[in-house]
Amino acid sequence: MTDDSKTTQVLEPSTAGGSPVGVAVVEPSEALGAGSRTAGNADAMSAAKESLEDYTLRFAPRSYRKWGAGVVATSALGGIAYLADFSIGANIGISYGTVNAIFGIVVAAVVIFATGFPLAYYAARYNIDLDLITRGSGFGYYGSVVTNVIFATFTFIFFALEGSIMAQGLELGLGIPQWLGYAASTLIVIPLVIYGMKALSKLQVWTTPLWLLLMVVPVGYLVISHPDSIGEFFAFTGKSGAEGTNLASVMLAAGVCLSLMAQIAEQIDYLRFMPPKTAENRGAWWRAVILAGPGWVIFGAIKQIVGMFIAIYLIATLDPAASAHANEPVHQFLGVYQEMMPAWLAMTLAVVLVVISQIKINVTNAYSGSLAWTNSFTRITKSYPGRMVFVVVNLVIALVLMEANMFEFLNTILGFYANCAMAWVVTVASDIAINKYLLKISPKVPEFRRGMLYAVNPVGFVSMLVSAVISIAVFFGAFGSAVQPYSPIFAVGLALVLPPALAVLTRGKYYLRRSDDGIDLPMFDADGNPSDAKLLCHVTGLEFERPDMVRSAQDGPDGEPQFISSLALSTDKSGGLVLPAQK
Structure with a gap:
């Protein structure tokens, strides 16, 4: 696993149950690097309208799941x-x-x-x-x-x-x-x-x-x-x-x-x-x-x-x-x-x-x-x-x-x-x-998540x-x-x-293209539930919960790691943001 913990932009949930605390507000225009303004960005932003799209393509975050x-x-x-x-x-x-x-x-x-x-x-x-x-x-x-x-x-x-x-x-x-x-x-x-x-x-x-x-x-x-x-x-x-x-x-x-x-x-x-x-x-x-x-x-x-x-x-x-x-x-x-x-x-x-x-x-x-x-x-x-x-x-x-x-x-x-x-x-x-x-x-x-899986298993x-x-x-x-x-x-x-x-015959080779998503944060909380820690997607400028995120193949302007949501990855036509396969 890469040592990205020092530069990871994490938005921890407030213990009081309110909005994230202790984090600087990042405007979408600032979060989007020059290389991030791809044709798929508009599609990703459109899909992020949760009120209508209802998490069509991805994990349903804890912040939305308010029902008993x-x-x-x-x-x-x-x-x-x-x-x-x-x-x-x-x-x-x-x-x-x-x-x-x-x-x-x-x-x-x-x-x-x-x-x-x-x-x-x-x-x-x-x-x-x-x-x-x-x-x-x-x-x-x-x-x-x-x-x-x-x-x-x-x-x-x-x-x-x-x-x-x-x-x-x-x-x-x-x-x-x-x-x-x-x-x-x-x-x-x-x-x-x-x-x-x-x-x-x-x-x-x-x-x-x-x-x-x-x-x-x-x-x-x-x-x-x-x-x-x-x-x-x-x-x-x-x-x-x-x-x-x-x-x-x-x-x-x-x-x-x-x-x-x-x-x-x-x-x-x-x-x-x-x-x-x-x-x-x-x-x-x-x-x-x-x-x-x-x-x-x-x-x-x-x-x-x-x-x-x-x-x-x-x-x-x-x-x-x-x-x-x-x-x-x-x-x-x-x-x-x-x-x-x-x-x-x-x-x-x-x-x-x-x-x-x-x-x-x-x-x-x-x-x-x-x-x-x-x-x-x-x-x-x-x-x-x-x-x-x-x-x-x-x-x-x-x-x-x-x-x-x-x-x-x-x-x-x-x-x-x-x-x-x-x-x-x-x-x-x-x-x-x-x-x-x-x-x-x-x-x-x-x-x-795209990049973590082979195309076909x-x-x-x-x-x-x-x-x-x-x-x-x-x-x-x-x-x-x-x-x-x-x-x-x-x-x-x-x-x-x-x-x-077939799993025995292939020795499980085609399940994971990568086993490391490049994020040095736990995927699950103490109860084994998907973590609600939030990360910033550098393509959309929006916050997404940890299970929805992977490290982007595109580093920031100063070489710092950036993170991308599964939503943005799904509309990345160039494939330039997808992490390479692990050897």
Whole structure:
């Protein structure tokens, strides 16, 4: 490590919790040397507008993370208010029967929980999103771009799915044509996403009690008032009509549910704002991480089973024409509400439930999608157009999917997509759990900064591509119809085994381009949380917390070391500020 401690410009936080003390104010114009005024400087300054950009490209600093663990968890769980689970449960129940569908849901839930836990922990502990985790968990600085595209695809597929459900509700309740409902469900989200976590946390906390009431009460009423519906539910055999458990049907059902695996990335977009873990908040911190991280799938599995239960009830009690809509959540809840109250009130509440649910999830889809697109675009082009540009891009793609009536092809779309999501998430989880903790080949502390990582690390990048390509080939029958239902096993199995195998084969050579970031200050505080000591970025003239900083390859006018934020490095087109690789 270089001996820079004597000249390091450190802005220590005040012990009173106020502004930094004992440090001279440096104007941006003074902090910028002649060589620092690069074309990327304007992009870096634009991205630094935290109120709108919400730490799109980087570590979420402690100075911004003012929410308690409970608020963060509630906000994160607000994002799983989506009604697609009810459709997914209904579709797989109708296709494969109740027993097979339930087993499929349980299999998917176990896989999602197990793989989501290490990712959620890293996000909350180190305050970084899943893209930044992925970079240092076997993919490299540019290698994780492909996983960002996978995640962005997840957000617009599910935005389109949820928007379609909202349009169904608006058509049924208000007579609005579906094409217009698609547009309305898209446009209503934009103003809610502008201010990122600050606005989303309030929206999710305020709307959750009403959402829970509208969802739980009718299901409870149905179970209590129609106890015979439980027996009919478990006796339902689906389209096949075959009784008993069939492994192929279970795996087909699990494959559809596993398409939701990428939901952990949306949970992490909230969990990265968790407060530091201390002895005082340890219990609350862990409960929030587990419940709002991998625990989301518990609520998701319950919703899938409830959606299946209501759909089967409607099929058993309504005429065939009405049961054709049994997989549409608005018809599901309307059917139950109508047994509890007058028709006009039932319709009103069904529409209100659908609208609240879709707004709660689609603000998250739009927000997370904008982060993913922006991150990828900035790394590839070294320019920063602003997060809001990609909010619009994501919503336009989703709107096109809605107008193309993707709802009719739900099982096929989700079954195909699941293979990509599983290959990515399981690869990262395998690197964290096995390569970091068991084999200790992968650096335990996640690294995300440009210059510290190789462009591509074959450990994760190759593992993900191989598992995705093979499982997709299996999904489309390349290895025969007998193997076709088991594509999830190939995706999960290969993504679990390949990262440790390649890490051993490459001896961990491609994880770190540098192990020394040139800053002689500890990265973590006494509790193991990312340090909140601040350093001055010589490119932007702004202060950034220690984990976000590296030494710049450009020294000051008197030969003194200068420091640069990961934000400014990401838009450095010349590469002249990136430290050379260590030999």
